Amino acid sequence: MELFSYFNLQTLFIFVFTFLLVFHLLDRKKRPPGPFCLPIVGYLPFINKEAPYQTLLKLKEKYGNIFAIQMGFVPTLVISDPYLIKRLFLMEAFCGRAPLYLTFGIMQGYGLICSEGQIWRDHRKFVAHVLRNLGKYKTASGRNLIEEVIINGVDDFVMDLRHNTGQPVNITPYLRHSIGNIVNELVFGVTYKMEDETWVYLQHLLDEGFKHVAVAGPLNFLPFLRHLPKFKKTMKFILEGKQKTHIHYEEILQSIDSDKHEYRNVAEAYMIELEKKRGNVGTFTKQQIYHVLADLFGAGTDTAMTTIKWILLYMTKYPDKQERIQEELDSVVGRNNDVQMGDLAKLRYLEAFTMEVQRINNILPLGVPHSCTEDRIVEGYYVKKGTMILPFLWAMNLDPNLWKDPENFRPERFLDEYNNIIKPEFFMPFQTGRRVCLGEDIGKLTISFFVAAVLQNFNVTLKDDYDLNENAEYGFTLVPRYYELIPTCR
Ligand code: HEM
Structure with a gap:
């Protein structure tokens, strides 16, 4: 019996192998180059999970x-040519979302980040x-609404740093609180206490959700893994989190007076729009609205916070450049004035520094x-x-064919001889x-207002000390490893 089943297995194997080989030989389509990938798991086992x-x-x-790899069940094309990306991402056919779990x-194709087609449009x-x-709406202070909300967040953060002057401080909770509240105010009209x-x-x-949904996470490429105990826990965490946030969002939406004509945040805009639609909601379902609100919160908070953490870290590594930005601030804004929107365009070295951090340590x-x-x-x-x-x-940001000395941190590369x-x-x-x-x-x-x-x-x-090469x-x-900043008053 055992011999029989062994024989059967061997026949099956030869049959499948021959079929695949013939299929491959008959397939005349030109495939992109790429490494050998294993069946089912593809190239996943060879990918450095940490980096x-x-x-x-x-x-x-x-x-x-341009090369191809198989990531679990997902065929993947990796493109490092920015000009090609520019051309492709203008075409509707290349603007779907990756078929990840x-x-x-x-997310079931809801929201902004994960949706496609009509609902996305x-x-x-x-x-x-x-x-x-929201950016056009002027507040009593003369600032526009978005600027004002950001400035309030900045003031909070500066106050937190003041309380910690002269001592090491983990800025992450303070930054997350301030930036999270900027997004909360713009998206939900809510500001939470710490x-x-x-x-x-x-x-x-x-915090946890972002870690779980990492692009290289195996669950994304091998959805059947969700049945394993380790991944079951991850799934439970994500799904429960989704459900609880949606309940909370519904409470926020219910508290909005949809008879208003003007909105001050995205949630209000949606409620006013629903009122206008009078039941004929089309793609404006509650499910979709919850997901859009969650996407704005997630996409807006982590990205800006992480970029600021990198910028402040690089400031400590390049004190001479930090000083140059301070001199620029002193001459454009002055020590005792608040930074105004109009000042930002004149803070060129600050902008060049920010771009250089985004280049050399891209957060995505x-x-x-x-x-x-x-x-x-x-x-x-x-x-x-x-x-x-x-x-x-x-790869694009470190490509020597695009950048001179790409490994060096040099904000000046983003400035011309006239400091533009x-x-x-x-x-x-x-x-x-x-x-x-x-x-x-x-x-x-x-980012500019905070820094x-x-x-x-x-x-x-x-x-x-913090080794930027690690x-x-x-x-x-991509988040900097744990560090503590020491802010001292100027
Ligand atoms: C430093 C800050 C940020 C960086 C580096 C960043 C980067 C990105 C990138 C690379 C994408 C993908 C675009 C694509 O798929 O082609 C994206 C999409 C998106 N971002 Fe940002 N982002 C930042 C801040 C924000 C903020 C503050 C918000 C909202 C308040 C936001 C909302 C979104 C949304 C909704 C999408 C999805 C767009 C779509 O699929 O149509 N992002 N972001």
């Missing part, structure tokens, strides 16, 4: 600016319009992946529908095209 971008960088060196299994247009209007229980829970979800080394929604030919290669398109930002900002078109920390970051302007303003206010008030140094912590974003 997947390092593995892909080695593959890029071998196979070039997170995108369709957990409707809500992207709606939210972009709402954010533009110790508010709901807020503590929402921050915990954000693998970018935010897209997918190809139909069979296509790219650079002569056949790319089948459902392929994940990975814009390999890390140069923004090369191959530099795309917010990506590019139809799905370009929806919060780019808010993100940039938040400017910190350096206007403090000199910053580090408690312990790997940072990779979750969905």
Whole structure:
């Protein structure tokens, strides 16, 4: 019996192997180059979990600016040519979302980040319009609403640093609180107190959730793993978190007076829109609205916070450049004046420094992946529908064909001889095209106002040395390892 089943197994194996071989030989479509990948798991076992971008960088060196790997069940095209990315991401066919378990299994195609097609188009247009209007609305202080909300967050953070002057401080909880509240105010019209229980829970979800949904997480590529005990726990955490936040969002939505004609945040805009639709909601379902609100909170908080953490860390590493920014601040703003929106364009070295940090330590080394929604030919290669398109930002930012001495930290590369900002078109920390970051302007303003206010008030140094050459912590974003900042009053 055993011999029989062994024989059967062997026959089956030969049959499958021959079938695959013939299929492969008959398939005349030109495939992109790439490494050998195992059945089922593909290249996943060979990817450095702590720093997947390092593995892909080695593959890029071998196979070039466009190569294919199999990530579990997901065929993937890794592109390190920014000009090609620019062209592709303008086309609808390359603006689907990657077929990850997170995108369709957990988020079920709802929201902004994980949606595609009509639902994405409707809500992207709606939210972009709402954010533009919020930016035009003038408050009593003469600032626009977005600027005012950001300044309130900045003031909170500076106050927190003042309480810790001269001593080492882990800035993460303070930053998360201040930036989270900026997004909360713009999205929900809510500002939480630091110790508010709901807020503590929402921050915990954000922190842990981001780690779980990392692009290279195996669950994304091998959804069947969710049945294993280890992943069951992850799934339970994510799904419970989703359910609880939606209940909380519903309470916020219910507290909004939808008879108003003007909105001051995204949630109000949605409620007013629902009132106008009078039951004919189309894609404006509650489920979709909860997801959009959650996406704005998640995408807006972690990204800006992490970028600021990197910038402040680099400030401590380059005290001469820190001093140059302070001199710039003194001459443009003055020591005792608040930074105004109009000042930001004149703070050129600060902007160049920020861009250089975003280049050399991009917080999204693998970018935010897209997918190809139909069979296509790219650079002569056949790319089948459902392929994940990975814009390999890390490789683009360190490419010696694009940048002079890319390994060196040199903000001056973003300034011309007249001290004007140069923004090369191959530099795309917010990506590019139809799905370009929806919060780019808010993100940039938040970063500039925070860093400017910190350096206007403090000199910053580090408690312990920090080796920038060691790997940072990779979750969905690339986060600096734990450090403590010492702010001293200027
Ligand atoms: C330094 C800060 C930020 C960085 C580096 C950043 C980066 C990105 C990137 C690379 C994408 C992917 C674009 C694509 O798929 O092609 C993205 C998408 C997105 N970002 Fe940002 N972002 C930042 C801040 C923000 C803020 C403050 C918000 C909201 C208030 C926001 C909301 C979004 C949304 C909703 C999307 C999804 C857009 C879509 O799929 O249509 N981001 N962001």
